[in-house]
Amino acid sequence: MEAPLGMPLDEPMAFTPQREEQCQADGSLRKYEQNFKLSGVKKDIEKLYEAVPQLGNLFKIKDKIGEGTFSSVYLATAQLQVGAEEKIALKHLIPTSHPVRIAAELQCLTVAGGQDNVMGVKYCFRKNDHVVIAMPYLEHESFLDILNSLSFQEVREYMFNLFRALKRIHQFGIVHRDVKPSNFLYNRRLKKYALVDFGLAQGTYDTKIELLKFVQSETQQESCSQNKSHVITGNKISLSNPAVPKEVVQQPTTKTTVKRPYTNAQIQIKQGKDGKEGSVGLSVQRSVFGERNFNIHSSISHESPAVKLLKQSKTVDGLSKKLATKKKAVSTKGMNSGVMRKTASSCPATLTCDCYATDKVCSICLSRRQQVAPRAGTPGFRAPEVLTKCPNQTTAIDMWSAGVIFLSLLSGRYPFYKASDDLTALAQIMTIRGSKETVQAAKTFGKSILCSKEVPAQDLRTLCEKLRGLDSNTPKLTNEIQRPALHETDYSEKTGHKASHFTETPEEQRSENSLYKGDSNGCSRGDFDECTASLDGWDKVPDEAYDLLDKLLDLNPASRITAEQALLHPFFKDMYL
Numbered sequence: 389m390e391a392p393l394g395m396p397l398d399e400p401m402a403f404t405p406q407r408e409e410q411c412q413a414d415g416s417l418r419k420y421e422q423n424f425k426l427s428g429v430k431k432d433i434e435k436l437y438e439a440v441p442q443l444g445n446l447f448k449i450k451d452k453i454g455e456g457t458f459s460s461v462y463l464a465t466a467q468l469q470v471g472a473e474e475k476i477a478l479k480h481l482i483p484t485s486h487p488v489r490i491a492a493e494l495q496c497l498t499v500a501g502g503q504d505n506v507m508g509v510k511y512c513f514r515k516n517d518h519v520v521i522a523m524p525y526l527e528h529e530s531f532l533d534i535l536n537s538l539s540f541q542e543v544r545e546y547m548f549n550l551f552r553a554l555k556r557i558h559q560f561g562i563v564h565r566d567v568k569p570s571n572f573l574y575n576r577r578l579k580k581y582a583l584v585d586f587g588l589a590q591g592t593y594d595t596k597i598e599l600l601k602f603v604q605s606e607t608q609q610e611s612c613s614q615n616k617s618h619v620i621t622g623n624k625i626s627l628s629n630p631a632v633p634k635e636v637v638q639q640p641t642t643k644t645t646v647k648r649p650y651t652n653a654q655i656q657i658k659q660g661k662d663g664k665e666g667s668v669g670l671s672v673q674r675s676v677f678g679e680r681n682f683n684i685h686s687s688i689s690h691e692s693p694a695v696k697l698l699k700q701s702k703t704v705d706g707l708s709k710k711l712a713t714k715k716k717a718v719s720t721k722g723m724n725s726g727v728m729r730k731t732a733s734s735c736p737a738t739l740t741c742d743c744y745a746t747d748k749v750c751s752i753c754l755s756r757r758q759q760v761a762p763r764a765g766t767p768g769f770r771a772p773e774v775l776t777k778c779p780n781q782t783t784a785i786d787m788w789s790a791g792v793i794f795l796s797l798l799s800g801r802y803p804f805y806k807a808s809d810d811l812t813a814l815a816q817i818m819t820i821r822g823s824k825e826t827v828q829a830a831k832t833f834g835k836s837i838l839c840s841k842e843v844p845a846q847d848l849r850t851l852c853e854k855l856r857g858l859d860s861n862t863p864k865l866t867n868e869i870q871r872p873a874l875h876e877t878d879y880s881e882k883t884g885h886k887a888s889h890f891t892e893t894p895e896e897q898r899s900e901n902s903l904y905k906g907d908s909n910g911c912s913r914g915d916f917d918e919c920t921a922s923l924d925g926w927d928k929v930p931d932e933a934y935d936l937l938d939k940l941l942d943l944n945p946a947s948r949i950t951a952e953q954a955l956l957h958p959f960f961k962d963m964y965l
């Protein structure tokens with residue numbers, strides 16, 4: 389869970405042990421927990437000052453505002469120039485990150501950032517393994533908190549500004565690969581936006597970000613190791629890829645049966661990276677899809693489309709092999725990656741490096757071992773070509789993710805797809821976009837998918853209006869306590885395809901967020917009905933919105949709308965850059 393923003397740390401925050409009775413008293417427990425958390429944050433801040441002492445000369449670190457597997461982000465103030473204090477976000481990257489990965493993230497920010505809603509960078513600090521990126525701080529709302537209080541016009545502005553950022557980075561040949569609300573900061577009051585987190589970015593073949601050329605070859609290696617043949621028999625889901633180059637896979641090339649513990653382990657790793665978001669989704673239970681449903685019960689109930697990914701078609705195999713060789717050649721020439729990999733295991737950890745304070749990455753740093761963890765985006769936001777491990781992924785994958793955000797905005801559900809693995813995510817996409825359509829599209833990028841059950845594509849307007857509780861067939865808000873969008877048990881036990889569950893998703897799902905607490909539009913629990921009646925434009929969503937959504941969620945990356953085209957879409961008529 390992300391820490392609340394701007395929590396004042398000037399107050400005494402020493403951890404004082406309290407007696408049990410006190411803790412049980414109303415309010416005390418929360419205070420106790422708060423103190424406990426604050427003391428943890430305080431310790432982290434102290435450690436950061438220790439690790440990178442030069443920070444102490446410039447910044448007063450106030451709070452921790454984000455924590456993931458690969459970084460922690462802090463709010464700091466700086467007296468950079470005479471006058472007012474400036475708020476700064478300090479992103480402390482985990483020391484095990486590969487130096488090239490770090491340098492590439494920084495290069496994305498410095499080259500493409502600083503304009504068009506792309507976060508810029510002010511400074512970067514390093515001491516030994518510790519790297520801290522200092523960025524302008526943009527105070528922002530939590531997506532989940534504001535989702536159901538956004539007016540339709542705000543949603544238009546939000547999407548428009550997201551496309552501006554995506555157009556900008558795509559022009560530089562950056563594929564962000566992790567486009568999701570927590571990486572697109574939104575300050576409602578200031579109407580400011582910022583795309584952050586290039587920690588997973590990759591370059592297009594013609595990228596203008598030099599270091600991304602190197603990251604790409606690294607990913608090639610990563611995707612090869614991920615592509616190892618595995619079959620999850622219990623789920624009737626199988627994956628196989630005979631096209632994996634022999635030199636990469638040291639395991640037997642025959643299919644290996646993978647049991648659930650393996651899958652569970654994978655889930656745990658992925659949740660680490662996105663734990664903050666996952667926990668939000670779990671606590672509110674508003675996601676349209678629940679993880680358990682597909683994964684555990686699918687093979688028993690036969691109600692979900694058991695997805696079977698078959699090997700790549702031969703033509704694509706050839707092509708991907710060619711691509712892989714090409715990339716290899718480029719990277720070897722450019723950055724000597726061959727050497728890097730060979731020396732990776734033999735490099736003594738104690739070697740001091742000589743690239744400090746230069747703009748180069750020295751051979752010692754290049755030889756450092758890479759973090760072994762799946763640095764992949766969030767399954768729920770991943771495009772079908774990513775989920776099926778299509779080797780040549782383009783900027784179109786970010787457009788799909790933007791489409792999933794738009795789907796959340798139009799339906800009022802977040803996260804929309806909640807899956808901890810790729811095949812579950814793919815099955816969930818099928819229930820919205822249709823199984824035949826998905827299979828058909830996958831063919832265009834050289835993947836064949838076998839699907840045991842056919843599910844029809846849904847009309848996007850009907851779907852979103854049902855989920856918002858706007859269609860006439862859905863009962864309006866009552867005072868009853870309502871069930872979440874998809875009751876997990878329901879979901880697995882009922883017969884009939886998943887789409888039928890959408891009809892059971894009334895608008896009461898808008899629980900626990902700012903709409904009830906009173907928001908900027910003046911809505912509060914009392915006048916909820918009035919608010920939904922006027923609906924801030926939600927009662928007359930134009931067809932253009934769903935047309936744009938359809939073009940973003942185009943299963944075929946080759947025909948999917950680009951950021952540049954999206955900005956010119958009729959949905960944004962009367963909005964200008």
Ligand code: ADP
Pocket residue numbers: 390453454455456457458459460461477479507523524525526527528570571573584585586587
């Ligand atoms: P990670 O790779 O750990 O996800 P991010 O760069 O996405 O790191 O940062 C994590 C969180 O920190 C963001 O979701 C956001 O809440 C906060 N954050 C990051 N950069 C800034 C910034 N410049 N201003 C304000 N908050 C930020």
Ligand code: MG
Pocket residue numbers: 570571585
């Ligand atoms: Mg992030």
Ligand code: ZN
Pocket residue numbers: 741742743744749750751752753754
């Ligand atoms: Zn170095």
